[in-house]
Amino acid sequence: MDIATRVYNHKWKIDPIVRSLIDTDFYKLLMCQSVFRNKPDTQVTFSLINRSKHIPLADLIDEGELREQLDHIRSLSLSRGESTWLRGNTFYGKRQMFRSDFMEWFEKLRLPPYHLERKGDQYELTFEGSWPEVMLWEIPALAVLMELRGRAVLNQMGRFELQVLYARAMTRVWEKIEALREIPDLSIADFGTRRRHSYLWQDWCVQAMHEGLGSAFTGTSNCRIAMMRELEAIGTNAHELPMVYAALAKDDAALAQAPYDVLHDWHEEHEGNLRIILPDTYGTEGFLQNAPDWLAGWTGIRVDSGDPATAAQIAIDWWKERGEDPSEKRIIFSDGLDVAKIKELHTKFAGKTSISFGWGTLLTNDFRGLVPGDALAPFSLVCKAVSANGQPTVKLSDNPNKAMGPADQIERYKRVFGVGAQEEVEVVV
């Protein structure tokens, strides 16, 4: 035994869940740089939203422990090696993806305060401040809540019971990997940071994917793991950009334009595989119909809500309509994926266009059925921008179960974006 290490470990007051500011999704850093450049003074509020109301988070997680973990995150700053990696690494084939002014700001950053209050059996957890700072709370806050909820269950288990729990979970992941191996020309990445079972578990899953799938595994959205395991960091942009841009719009005309303004800013900053449209924030069909032609020249579309096959077909039809060749385009599926769905979508669209998969919760947190009462099953927890400069944000999505915002604003947005009836899809994770 290494005595010194053991003694040193005694000095930890807690077992920190998030130990690095880059233990976060790569797209957060890309978006953060974009916001830092284009909208640095926007004041936003982010808020925790537990879509799975039947999970009584405040009963399951001790408030003191939650505060300790969140306080620990506020003590983190970018380490020298992390800064070196962000400055020196190649991302999507490009050097110096992160500009000097952004890196200098990031090196000084500490995350802003949080507001935590128990409300019934749920927690109200909000973050307020300037957008580029507050937005970096989303992923670590979710990871902390998911892992604390897991720890409460794991604390009750015996040593060998725990070993067998992980043995079962490992076997399950590996069987998924074995099944994925049969798919020719697969391209799949880990998108599972936010709802992972734990950091160590995500790290294990990523390494297993790397060994088991070889080059079919294209990388991980988790920057810290990408750095430690020398893998590609994967990700582009998310709903928070159009949601905040839309909230800042002064009138309906500006609102209708907001989602394109986002991609206009993005267009100036990025090219190639980073030019991926996320069209569903206010309804995919309307967004594509009204999109300017330069957007049809982008590399691909990410499908993140609604029926994925329908959405993918809409994308392909849209490219054809705009004179683009779908076989030169890419569709990235990232919503509610598991092996069967991946296989189904691959079978349906292989040959028509390039496809890839951003596999999240059911890669890094498939502990379904492994403990009594299914107390480790993943659930649908999000942390979203709910207001910007005092205006509420709205998301419509292609699935009304993923919509959010005040009812009157939802009606206004539906009118402005011409969104009619939508098909409900159950949100599991």
Added chain:
Amino acid sequence: MDIATRVYNHKWKIDPIVRSLIDTDFYKLLMCQSVFRNKPDTQVTFSLINRSKHIPLADLIDEGELREQLDHIRSLSLSRGESTWLRGNTFYGKRQMFRSDFMEWFEKLRLPPYHLERKGDQYELTFEGSWPEVMLWEIPALAVLMELRGRAVLNQMGRFELQVLYARAMTRVWEKIEALREIPDLSIADFGTRRRHSYLWQDWCVQAMHEGLGSAFTGTSNCRIAMMRELEAIGTNAHELPMVYAALAKDDAALAQAPYDVLHDWHEEHEGNLRIILPDTYGTEGFLQNAPDWLAGWTGIRVDSGDPATAAQIAIDWWKERGEDPSEKRIIFSDGLDVAKIKELHTKFAGKTSISFGWGTLLTNDFRGLVPGDALAPFSLVCKAVSANGQPTVKLSDNPNKAMGPADQIERYKRVFGVGAQEEVEVVV
């Protein structure tokens, strides 16, 4: 990382499979003491016998590696702590089970030379010398061969593939334990040293049994693990005693008496739960019919071949016939057990007599179906006394597939012990 430990580990020339002289079955030590007292000058030959001829051991295991492992075992001697444990521990409720003269001899012991030769795709591995020394080769020799055969397969596997292999094996063992939990008043011990997958794996299985079954797990036959994990060491006596006694018999009358001579010597040395009859060496039925009455007073019978339910019923009937109450007796099942068989035997005999199980290969080496070509499946390897003072040994067993010895001697033994037709039972492990 502990640098010193890592540097120290560089000094190992090999990764030794057997690292302790008491990494062996407890009954070997009990029998060794008995032999040391009663037949110390007997010259014996032990020989490896691969009953699973389809496993080409010499193709699977490198001869150089095998020699290194066997040479390492010859370098072992009893450590001070092991000696202290054997002298100071309570075995079967008794202190000083091992007498001083035996312990002084054991402390000086190094195992005698071995003879190894490749014959076709098999190894001829024999040990010659005085009985108390040679007999201690059996278990480590088997463990080395089983583990080297496994290592040859494992060497081809990736890191995560290996993790998942063990995850699957752990899950399987745990599911067996969960199934065993449902049996009321279960009494089960680990008898799996000789055909274990590896030492670390046996150690894991024993600890999992301990956590998962609590007091229903009565201990392990492995002395080193019993010592390290502070568990009961379990075991009584084996076929080698009657086989060697029988080979030493001067005529047919002495031969007919030999199996009882063994137990007569044992009777003088041991009492209580160590008075367990192993009746099948030359046929259970004849053995019991001709047994002296004092044997009916013994605590129990171990069933190690043939159909276990039939053998158990024979034992119960015999006790009744001799005026003994079977409900005060114990039957120990130790042949080819797995969960279904354990449940079946428990259901059949619970209430009629006390029953317990010595669970071997399918506890500590159930890697069936876990790698391509089933290359880690256990197989039937034994290491037996084949001659004593120049006379061949014979075993008839209650299963002709487990019989051994020269054909003419088998005929003679069948005649002397009145063994007729026997039912063949496939020997899997």
